[in-house]
Amino acid sequence: MTTFITKIIVNPNSGHKDALQSERDIDRYLDKSRFKYDIVESKYRGHTSELAKEAVENNYDLVIAVGGDGTVNEIGSVLTDTETAMAILPKGSGNGVARCLQIPVKFKKAIEHLNYSATFQRIDTALLNNRPFIGLAGIGFDGLISHEFDRYASRGLTGYLRAVSKHFLKFKPAKFKVTAEDEQLEVKGFLAVIANSDQFGNNARIAPKANMQDGLLNLVIVKDAPKITLLTAVLRLFGKSFDKSKNAVTLKGQYFKIETTFHHAHLDGEPIEAESPVEVKIKPSSLKMFV
Numbered sequence: 001m002t003t004f005i006t007k008i009i010v011n012p013n014s015g016h017k018d019a020l021q022s023e024r025d026i027d028r029y030l031d032k033s034r035f036k037y038d039i040v041e042s043k044y045r046g047h048t049s050e051l052a053k054e055a056v057e058n059n060y061d062l063v064i065a066v067g068g069d070g071t072v073n074e075i076g077s078v079l080t081d082t083e084t085a086m087a088i089l090p091k092g093s094g095n096g097v098a099r100c101l102q103i104p105v106k107f108k109k110a111i112e113h114l115n116y117s118a119t120f121q122r123i124d125t126a127l128l129n130n131r132p133f134i135g136l137a138g139i140g141f142d143g144l145i146s147h148e149f150d151r152y153a154s155r156g157l158t159g160y161l162r163a164v165s166k167h168f169l170k171f172k173p174a175k176f177k178v179t180a181e182d183e184q185l186e187v188k189g190f191l192a193v194i195a196n197s198d199q200f201g202n203n204a205r206i207a208p209k210a211n212m213q214d215g216l217l218n219l220v221i222v223k224d225a226p227k228i229t230l231l232t233a234v235l236r237l238f239g240k241s242f243d244k245s246k247n248a249v250t251l252k253g254q255y256f257k258i259e260t261t262f263h264h265a266h267l268d269g270e271p272i273e274a275e276s277p278v279e280v281k282i283k284p285s286s287l288k289m290f291v
């Protein structure tokens with residue numbers, strides 16, 4: 001059996017912040033004959049990227065990201081276009097990328113999946129104004145929420161709900177002018193999500209048909225509407241039918257240019273400021289995964 005030289009990077013700030021328990025479970029359940037590993041905790045934001053870079057420079061076969069979508073972003077961005085593969089042991093608040101890739105979210109099950117059934121496969125990643133993301137990027141309301149969420153000490157679903165309830169009623173829509181490969185669209189809306197994966201996390205699927213191996217991005221704009229109507233659209237997020245909502249428009253393509261006055265944005269849930277025009281493009285099959 002092949003043994004993979006593996007770096008395990010644990011983000012102690014993800015999800016329920018139980019890094020010690022993750023490390024104990026890995027020690028107990030991960031197959032040591034299959035994975036020759038060293039394990040390291042990140043010490044600060046951005047540190048997981050630095051650790052992943054070292055793993056690439058030292059020709060590791062595999063980096064296992066232990067965390068949520070922010071960790072997957074920091075590590076995946078560095079592993080893109082390299083021969084070092086990424087695996088995910090989900091420990092985040094939402095775990096959108098892991099869920100989209102059908103990685104078990106129960107930690108022990110995810111370890112067993114690596115031991116017995118994972119295979120090497122390539123997935124697409126994407127760029128927003130030349131900054132990489134793996135699952136989702138967003139501009140507008142969800143950009144604002146990621147900025148708010150980032151200020152909270154406690155994470156998890158309750159943190160998201162707290163941030164949403166604080167801003168939902170007073171948030172004002174703005175115009176999005178979209179240029180795609182073969183069409184143009186102008187629409188007033190609350191947010192634009194650029195989806196490589198299907199969901200924000202916690203199975204809230206904004207682009208239920210998105211597939212990380214199809215070479216395409218889904219651009220979803222949530223249109224201006226009375227807030228009460230939007231609440232029913234939120235229910236669709238959890239019913240895999242958001243693309244059928246009359247409050248949303250979805251375009252598929254490899255490239256989009258988006259002009260807007262919104263500047264709060266996020267990449268895989270990590271807050272950024274985005275300068276308009278925002279250009280997004282897919283990088284097909286750019287990240288080797290063990291999934």
Ligand SMILES: Nc1ncnc2c1ncn2[C@@H]1O[C@H](COP(=O)(O)OP(=O)(O)OP(=O)(O)O)[C@@H](O)[C@H]1O
Nearest residue numbers: 014015042043044067068069070071092093094095
């Ligand atoms: N040692 C550390 N101390 C503080 N922050 C860290 C550390 N290591 C990484 N981070 C930051 O922790 C943040 C949260 O990570 P992550 O997104 O994985 O968890 P989450 O937000 O709980 O999960 P999800 O994105 O799935 O909802 C990221 O912004 C990352 O940069």
